[in-house]
Amino acid sequence: MLGANAVRAAVLVVLVLAVMLDTASIWALYVVALCIGVAETIYDTSAQSIVPKVVRREQPSRANGRLFAAELTANQFVGPPLAGFLTPAAAAIAFATPVALWAVAAAALLLARGPFRIERDQRTTMRADIAEGLRFLWGRRLLRTLAVMSVRSTSPRTRCGPSSCSTRSVPRPSWRCPSRPSGCC
DSSP: OHHHHHHHHHHHHHHHHHHHTTOOOHHHHHHHHHHHHHHHHHHHHHHHHHHHHHSOTTOHHHHHHHHHHHHHIIIIIIHHHHHHHHHHHOHHHHHHHHHHHHHHHHHHHHHOOSOOSOOOSSOOOHHHHHHHHHHHHHTOHHHHHHHHHHHHHHSGGGOOSTTTOOOSSOOOOTTSOTTSTTSOO
16 A cells, blocks of 8 residues: 555656656656556555454444545545646646645555554465455355446446437447447447
């Protein structure tokens, strides 16, 4: 988790410097978005995995619910309006604010005490861990359904609405479904 926050902060610091020096490009933004996305995936997975080690034995459900509520609130309700407010003020401020917040999160993690590694009898590889996780997911119908729904809801093909679909007779992009009148999947 510390590594993920450090990577996110470092990548965004580089972008802030590029914006301030007027050398930023769209490709730099793509690379930064990719790095931050990968680091966020690692951080979020680690945050969910660490919950049982941080709370009492009977509280993981409540703690996971609160963690999810905090993430949802920050990512969907607070973050976008804050970014919209900060961007006109100055692009550097809009990019520097998350850097400061990730640094605060990393400092808070340094204060957490306890062994947060999973105890194992034998050493495993990342591939074996991923395979074990996928087997676990596949073996539980509810989790499997939620995972499929989550992937389906974030797929670009499902982002249909008045802004992305048109009933005019224009050529459809190749990714759209020809069987639907609007071209949306």
